[in-house]
Amino acid sequence: MRVALLGGTGDVGEGLAVRWGLDTAHELLVGSRDPERARTVAETYTETVADAGGDADIAGYVNKMAADRADVVVLAVPPYHVANTIAAVADSLDDDDVVVTPAAGMQRDEDGFSYRPPSAGSVAALVREETPDAVPVVGAFHNLAAGRLADLDAAMGIDTLVFGDDDDAVARVVQLAEEIDGLRALRVGGLGAAPEVESLTPLLINVAQQNDDLHDLGVRFH
Amino acid sequence: MRVALLGGTGDVGEGLAVRWGLDTAHELLVGSRDPERARTVAETYTETVADAGGDADIAGYVNKMAADRADVVVLAVPPYHVANTIAAVADSLDDDDVVVTPAAGMQRDEDGFSYRPPSAGSVAALVREETPDAVPVVGAFHNLAAGRLADLDAAMGIDTLVFGDDDDAVARVVQLAEEIDGLRALRVGGLGAAPEVESLTPLLINVAQQNDDLHDLGVRFH
Numbered sequence: 001m002r003v004a005l006l007g008g009t010g011d012v013g014e015g016l017a018v019r020w021g022l023d024t025a026h027e028l029l030v031g032s033r034d035p036e037r038a039r040t041v042a043e044t045y046t047e048t049v050a051d052a053g054g055d056a057d058i059a060g061y062v063n064k065m066a067a068d069r070a071d072v073v074v075l076a077v078p079p080y081h082v083a084n085t086i087a088a089v090a091d092s093l094d095d096d097d098v099v100v101t102p103a104a105g106m107q108r109d110e111d112g113f114s115y116r117p118p119s120a121g122s123v124a125a126l127v128r129e130e131t132p133d134a135v136p137v138v139g140a141f142h143n144l145a146a147g148r149l150a151d152l153d154a155a156m157g158i159d160t161l162v163f164g165d166d167d168d169a170v171a172r173v174v175q176l177a178e179e180i181d182g183l184r185a186l187r188v189g190g191l192g193a194a195p196e197v198e199s200l201t202p203l204l205i206n207v208a209q210q211n212d213d214l215h216d217l218g219v220r221f222h
Numbered sequence: 223m224r225v226a227l228l229g230g231t232g233d234v235g236e237g238l239a240v241r242w243g244l245d246t247a248h249e250l251l252v253g254s255r256d257p258e259r260a261r262t263v264a265e266t267y268t269e270t271v272a273d274a275g276g277d278a279d280i281a282g283y284v285n286k287m288a289a290d291r292a293d294v295v296v297l298a299v300p301p302y303h304v305a306n307t308i309a310a311v312a313d314s315l316d317d318d319d320v321v322v323t324p325a326a327g328m329q330r331d332e333d334g335f336s337y338r339p340p341s342a343g344s345v346a347a348l349v350r351e352e353t354p355d356a357v358p359v360v361g362a363f364h365n366l367a368a369g370r371l372a373d374l375d376a377a378m379g380i381d382t383l384v385f386g387d388d389d390d391a392v393a394r395v396v397q398l399a400e401e402i403d404g405l406r407a408l409r410v411g412g413l414g415a416a417p418e419v420e421s422l423t424p425l426l427i428n429v430a431q432q433n434d435d436l437h438d439l440g441v442r443f444h
Contacts, residue, residue: 210410
């Protein structure tokens with residue numbers, strides 16, 4: 001499978017790239033607005049995987065090119081870059097592709113982080129609005145601490161929640177998620193499930209900040 | 223300590239009563255609008271604990287009497303009964319007491335459950351509005367599947383999130399929570415943290431409904 005990580009030079013993109021690089025044979029396409037930076041970062045990720053004993057297939061491209069080549073397109077960008085990132089690649093998406101949204105809208109004040117979705121109601125709803133109608137949208141990978149994901153020595157043993165309105169697209173993302181060692185994918189419904197899933201991200205940050213000895217938190221349902 | 227469970231004849235009240243009955247020596251006051259029903263149910267809980275080898279101190283009272291005798295008052299009622307339950311006991315609360323809110327506002331449609339807080343912004347915010355100002359309010363025990371809590375053979379191994387603006391009150395509830403075997407209490411901030419914590423309740427229900435072999439779900443942060 002070919003997986004594009006748009007905004008893949010950021011921390012979520014890094015974590016997913018090196019995990020898939022180590023645990024799968026998928027072709028990984030790190031996308032950025034700056035193709036030169038994408039190529040440099042892709043080399044770094046490849047080295048990280050090699051240091052852990054893996055042989056990753058990771059290359060860097062401008063976002064549009066990465067999306068054009070991919071079967072699965074992960075929007076590893078902050079919520080405020082979702083709309084322009086999709087606009088930049090929309091012509092490269094077709095209805096065999098799946099767009100994956102891992103982002104959560106958050107606001108920080110003196111009490112910590114709170115969930116603040118965009119006016120569409122959730123980041124996933126915004127992604128749905130901005131993505132061509134024929135292309136399925138799936139939410140996944142929200143609640144994985146990026147630092148832990150990127151640390152290939154760190155055990156996972158945690159869950160990711162996957163949701164979407166297209167069953168085949170959800171199944172493809174569930175498979176991709178479970179190919180990461182120690183990650184379990186749990187279905188949670190359609191795109192309407194997005195607010196509760198996205199709300200977990202600020203909650204995890206607050207729990208980590210308020211309790212000693214907890215950091216890079218994930219969650220396990222049992 | 224004396225702990226009142228208002229609406230304690232319901233499933234959350236049952237779970238907390240039998241767990242504290244088995245694992246602690248606290249005096250447990252099951253409250254109901256109907257004192258006769260409270261007494262009957264308290265006897266049942268006492269028998270449940272006895273069957274598990276414990277010797278619980280559980281008695282039934284009308285809500286107001288339970289609140290009057292207690293140091294900690296748990297509002298084990300649905301969100302739409304919060305306001306009238308507090309109104310019924312307000313004269314019995316003093317500033318040495320702690321009011322605990324475990325409820326979440328939810329709505330069910332064809333896609334599953336969604337978080338729907340009351341207009342105050344969260345159930346905890348509603349409880350804060352309705353409770354006399356001098357009495358601290360703490361959120362806790364939201365994300366414990368009632369059936370699992372009430373089944374004294376079921377292992378816990380899960381977390382509860384505790385939040386509030388009064389540090390001493392939060393500490394008292396953290397202690398009460400951790401006295402339940404296998405339950406870990408994690409602090410998550412002030413009352414402003416309520417929406418993200420309450421949102422976990424519908425999420426847990428949806429995850430349990432969508433994944434085979436998962437039921438009575440709890441969550442572990444790690």
